Amino acid sequence: MAENQSISIPAHHNIYNGSSGRDLRIDFSIPQSGVTAETGILIFVPGFGGNIESNVYKKMRERFADKYNLVTLQCAYFGDEYMQGVENFNLKNGISDISKYLNSEEMTSLKRNPSDLLNLLSNKSLTIPVVAKLNETEDNFNDMGYMQSIDIITSLEAIQIILKENNLPYNEQKIIGYGHSHGAYLLHLVNRMAPHLFSYIIDNSAWIEPVYLSTNRYLFQQYGSMTLQIEFDYLSKYKILDKEALNLYTLYNKFENQSKIIIFQGTDDNLIDHKLKMKIVSDIKNAEFILIDEKDIDNHIFRSNKHGLDANFIAMFDYAYGKMGDFVNGAEKRTNNETYLSKTRIVVDYLHGLPVFQFR
DSSP, X not given: OOEEEEEEEXXXXXXXXXXXXXXXXXXXXXXXXXXXTTOEEEEEEOOTXXXXXXXXXXXXXXXXHHHTTEEEEEEOOTTGGXXXXXXXXXXXXXXXXXXXXXXHHHXXXXXXXXXXXXXXXXXXXXXXXXXXXXXXXXXXXXXXXXXXXHHHHHXXXXXXXXXXXXXXXXXXXXXXXXXXXXXXXXXXXHHHHSTTSOSEEEEESOOSSOGGGTSOEEEEEEETTEEEEEEEOOTHHHHOOOGXXXXXXXXXXXXXXXXXXXXXXXXXXXTOXXXXXXXXXXXXXXXXXXXXXXXXXOSSXXXXXXXXXXXOHHHHHHHHHTTTOSOOOOOOOOSEEXXXXXXXXXXXXXXXXXXXXXXX
């Protein structure tokens, strides 16, 4: 059985306000047989609703380490706690929105103890709109972009430093990123910010750009017979000004991609224009676009052609791994590098080991 470890390291400084002192948690698994020159590295990047504690990711970290001879890892990236469900919320339209569903006794009880709301409404067949109380601040928020990608890059570089410092040889040309939805999108951003890093990227339903930078997120949560329509209004919608820089087209426009990218995309995805994504990907070197239509639903790997494909994550990786072959990322790791995305200039410095990013 794979050996599981969890570490905490100083995280990259906050690019939005310059603050430091944040910790970055990295969980990783090492093959039971040990690390050899053939051992690769695989990072899992979940999207909304997934995190480092998710059972499916814990299971994959352990299983894939032994099955594929990989050091598998995952990080708790910047602001991911705001991408889950929520326990605290406000009624979107105030108490008047629900008063018609409650009798006078129930209304009195609610005014006396507002926390009784769910209990009072759970036996009623209705949908109540609420707004999530996120309490995001500039120190920590779901930025859906650069800080999250920097944490992923830092995690991968930190694990490689640990392996080298312990004189453990590994295959530097077998660095794999496996992402789902927003997590898959972040792998593309990482690929642009650190072109030398990935040998392979597996993309399950990455969006063309983070949708919730422009519109609010809605999550439907069931409580008995009642449904809560929870609205998330993220700080990043107001904080990220150069949204064009985070578009998939911008990331890959005039960029010489050096990783092998395998993309799975459904035709009935309510968050992604699959035809536009296919057009963008058609111009990306070393990218394979696998379109999943109704006829491709096999109830094994793909259980739908909607967003995320209701995929069996383990079976999807098995399938993608078989398509990888021997691929070498030819990009050079530079001590200093500059990247321009729309109006955003990114400068990275590897002089002291872990990368330091500056945005101008």
